[in-house]
Amino acid sequence: xxxxxxxxxxxxxxxxxxxxxxCKKALVEANGDKAAxxxxxxxxxxxxxxxxxxxxxxxxxxxxxxxADGKTGRMVEINCETDFVAKNDGxxxxxxxxxxxxxxxxxxxxxxxxxxxxxxxxAEIGENIVARRNVTLAVEGTGAIASYVHLGGKLGVLVxxxxxxxxxxxxxxxxxxxxxxxxxxxxxxxxxIERSGVPAETxxxxxxxYAKQVEGKPANIIDKIVxxxxxxxYSQVCLLEQAFVKDQDKTISQLLxxxxxxxxxxxxxxxxVRWQLGA
Numbered sequence: 001x002x003x004x005x006x007x008x009x010x011x012x013x014x015x016x017x018x019x020x021x022x023c024k025k026a027l028v029e030a031n032g033d034k035a036a037x038x039x040x041x042x043x044x045x046x047x048x049x050x051x052x053x054x055x056x057x058x059x060x061x062x063x064x065x066x067x068a069d070g071k072t073g074r075m076v077e078i079n080c081e082t083d084f085v086a087k088n089d090g091x092x093x094x095x096x097x098x099x100x101x102x103x104x105x106x107x108x109x110x111x112x113x114x115x116x117x118x119x120x121x122x123a124e125i126g127e128n129i130v131a132r133r134n135v136t137l138a139v140e141g142t143g144a145i146a147s148y149v150h151l152g153g154k155l156g157v158l159v160x161x162x163x164x165x166x167x168x169x170x171x172x173x174x175x176x177x178x179x180x181x182x183x184x185x186x187x188x189x190x191x192x193i194e195r196s197g198v199p200a201e202t203x204x205x206x207x208x209x210y211a212k213q214v215e216g217k218p219a220n221i222i223d224k225i226v227x228x229x230x231x232x233x234y235s236q237v238c239l240l241e242q243a244f245v246k247d248q249d250k251t252i253s254q255l256l257x258x259x260x261x262x263x264x265x266x267x268x269x270x271x272x273v274r275w276q277l278g279a
Contacts, residue, residue, distance in 0.1 A: 062275050107133075142163055157273065159271070
């Protein structure tokens, strides 16, 4: 039988929000398998959703910038060993350099492209530095890109908004919408833009869990309950169905339609990237 440590119980509690005793019981039943324990808790209706732990695995900074014309956006995650170094002005300046260096570099190719510079910085500060990932978004067609970095570089977002009229890019209402979208994505952590972006295996797993929660009821009742729970799941993970963080009475889809009507254009979120440091 697997040893159930206090640390493992704590991890499960942080991921599910369920009490310590329930988490320990689930881990015992699952023989120490945390993923299986999460499923047990969810089937029992205790855990709302299976989430990855929000704790950061590494120190460092996420940094982002958008070109003056709003057509290109870049984001990098640069890791170091300690929070002390991450907060150092010299390290922050180095991250800014690497962000600029990321221009024209293929996604996740920064570490190789700037190896000499990174090695020199490691020798200078005596602490390991890793250019963990980098991404560039360039507008496809007519549209604009916006970025947002939160918690001193612990969270970062890039989003591309498409629209039909080139002049809309200068509209202040649209600029406000872009800023609101980055803030919302940062706070609400959607997994995808719409339902079609949710992997089929994820939907199947959710459906299985919901059906397990209502075992014993008539089949037609089970189908209705499962469909309702799936709708709620989609409203939590699909950007367009999420309630806007600044106004819970409207969804992001409704916000886009409302803003589009106000400026006389059709607006669509084409893609977004949301990073959490170390995740």
